[in-house]
Amino acid sequence: EAGVAQSPRYKIIEKRQSVAFWCNPISGHATLYWYQQILGQGPKLLIQFQNNGVVDDSQLPKDRFSAERLKGVDSTLKIQPAKLEDSAVYLCASSLGYQETQYFGPGTRLLVL
Amino acid sequence: KQEVTQIPAALSVPEGENLVLNCSFTDSAIYNLQWFRQDPGKGLTSLLLIQSSQREQTSGRLNASLDKSSGRSTLYIAASQPGDSATYLCAARRGGNKLTFGTGTQLKVEL
Numbered sequence: 001e002a003g004v005a006q007s008p009r010y011k012i013i014e015k016r017q018s019v020a021f022w023c024n025p026i027s028g029h030a031t032l033y034w035y036q037q038i039l040g041q042g043p044k045l046l047i048q049f050q051n052n053g054v055v056d057d058s059q060l061p062k063d064r065f066s067a068e069r070l071k072g073v074d075s076t077l078k079i080q081p082a083k084l085e086d087s088a089v090y091l092c093a094s095s096l097g098y099q100e101t102q103y104f105g106p107g108t109r110l111l112v113l
Numbered sequence: 114k115q116e117v118t119q120i121p122a123a124l125s126v127p128e129g130e131n132l133v134l135n136c137s138f139t140d141s142a143i144y145n146l147q148w149f150r151q152d153p154g155k156g157l158t159s160l161l162l163i164q165s166s167q168r169e170q171t172s173g174r175l176n177a178s179l180d181k182s183s184g185r186s187t188l189y190i191a192a193s194q195p196g197d198s199a200t201y202l203c204a205a206r207r208g209g210n211k212l213t214f215g216t217g218t219q220l221k222v223e224l
Contacts, residue, residue: 004156031210042117042202042214043157056211091156099144099210104156 002026004105006092012111018080021108025073025094031055032069033102034077035091043091049075050098082112115140117205119215126193127223134188134218136203141181147212148177148188149202157202161188193222 005024013019025032030051035043046065048056051072060067064083069075079086089109093102116139126132136146145164149157161170161177163186169178176189186203200219204212 040216042204042216043212044214045211048211093157095210099208101159101162102210102212104149104158106154106156109154 004092004094004103006090006105006108008108009106010109010111012113013082014113015084016081018078019082019110020079021077021090021092021110023075023077023092023105025075025092026103029094029096029103030072031095031098031100031102032075033093033095034067034075035093037089037091037107039088046077055098079110082110084112086110087112115143115205115207115213117203117213117215119201119203119218121218122216123219123221125221125223128193128195130193130222131189131191132193132220134190134201134203134220136186136188136215138184138186138205138213140205140207141184142207143181143205144208145206146177146179146186147204147206148175148186149204151200151202151217160201190220193220195222195224197222 032049034046037043046060049069067077089107091107092105095102120135147162148160163179174191179186200217202217204214
C-alpha cells in the first residue's frame with residue numbers, strides 16, 4: 001500500500017515570496033492533516049480536513065496561509081507572503097476516519113531566506 | 114490547553130543498554146497517547162498507541178506505559194541498538210483526533 005506522498009521535498013525561497021506544497025494521502029483516507037514542525041519542536045497541527053471540509057484550522061495563520069482539498073483527495077498548502085519564521089518542515093498526514101491512526105508523509109523542508 | 118513535555122531532550126547511550134524516555138502531559142482527559150519515531154529527513158512512524166483505558170503496550174523491544182492520573186507515559190527500549198538512533202516523540206490525543214506533540218527526545222546509540 002502506498003504511503004502519504006508529498007512534494008516538493010525541499011524548497012528554498014526568499015521572504016515575501018509565495019510557495020505551495022502538495023499532499024496525496026493514502027487511498028481511501030477521508031481525513032487529512034497539515035502540520036508545521038519548527039526545528040527542535042514537535043509538530044503543530046495547522047489544519048484538518050474531513051473529506052473536502054475543514055474540521056479544525058484554529059492554528060492556521062490565515063493572513064498568510066491557505067489550504068484546500070479539492071474533491072476530498074489531494075491537498076495543497078500555500079504560504080503568501082512567506083516570513084523567515086515560516087522555515088520549518090511541513091508534514092502531511094492522513095487517516096481512514098475521524099478518530100483513526102494518522103499516517104505521516106516524509107514532509108517538505110522549507111527554508112525562507 | 115494541553116501541554117506535552119519530554120525529558121531528556123537528548124540522550125546518548127552505549128549499545129545494549131536499556132533506557133527509558135519520559136513524557137508528561139498537563140490534561141489527563143486524553144483519548145490515547147502515542148509514541149512516534151522520526152528519522153532525519155523522514156516523516157513520523159507510529160511505534161505504540163496506548164488507549165486511555167490501558168496501562169501499557171508492548172511491541173518487540175519496546176514497552177510503553179501510561180499513568181493518566183499522574184499525567185505520565187514512559188517508553189522503555191530494551192537492549193538498545195545503533196538502529197534505534199532517532200528522535201522519539203510522544204503525542205496526546207483528545208477527542209476529534211487532535212494530537213498534541215512533545216518536543217521529542219533525540220536518542221543516539223553508540224557502538
